[in-house]
Amino acid sequence: MASLLDELILTMDGERSKYEKLINLNGEKKDSIIHKKLDVLEAITIQEQAIADSLLKLEDKRAHLLKSIASVMGHDGEQVTVSWMINNLANQPVEQERLTVARDQLVKAADEVQVLNFQTQNLLKQAIEMVEFDITLIKSVKQAPQTANYGKDATTTGEILGNIRFDAKQ
Structure with missing residues (x-):
């Protein structure tokens, strides 16, 4: 049991x-979004995906270990969590403390990643809004004012005008 707990x-x-x-990659990610460094953002995304894959494996390993510990403790088939383990280690204060510290640190890091992901999500939304604004601005430069471009039925057409230039030679 001690080796499983370790x-x-x-x-x-x-x-x-x-x-x-x-968490460390998040600062670089924000910088690459702000400065529109797409190649850096792509590299960071690949690194994050690799980390996420390894986190999934570690999470599966943790679940398997919890099942093994529950089996050793005679609680086979029950849903065992780390908090449950901490509560059931009351007669082993050293192991209980080690597990509590490990859990608290893990929860704190996961919560911080969640907050940073939310901030990055908002930053990406703002960046997309800026791109959409730029596209709209570029399109509007080629359009005539709505009051100056009428069709046969006396309504505005909103058509995009071609390259109209003022002829200075007369």
Whole structure:
């Protein structure tokens, strides 16, 4: 049981470490979005995907370890969580404390990643809005004013005009 608990704590520390890598990459990601460095953003996204894949493997390993620990403790078939483990280790205060610290650090890192992802999502929305604004602005430069471009039925057509130039030679 002690070796399973040690492996669980190591797995949770590994997850926390991966979350911290995501936190560190977030600053570079924001910078690449702000400065429109798409090649850097693409590289960061590839790194994040690799980290997410390894996090998924660690999460599966943690779930498997929790099932193994539950089986050893005679709680086979029950839904066992880390918090449940902490509550059931009341007679082993050292292990209980180690597991509590590992859980708290993991939760803190995961929460920070969630907040940073929300901020990045908002930043990306703003960047998309700016691109849409730029596209609309570029389109509107080629359009005649709505009051100056009428069709046969006396309504505005909103057609895009070609390159109309003023002929200075007369």
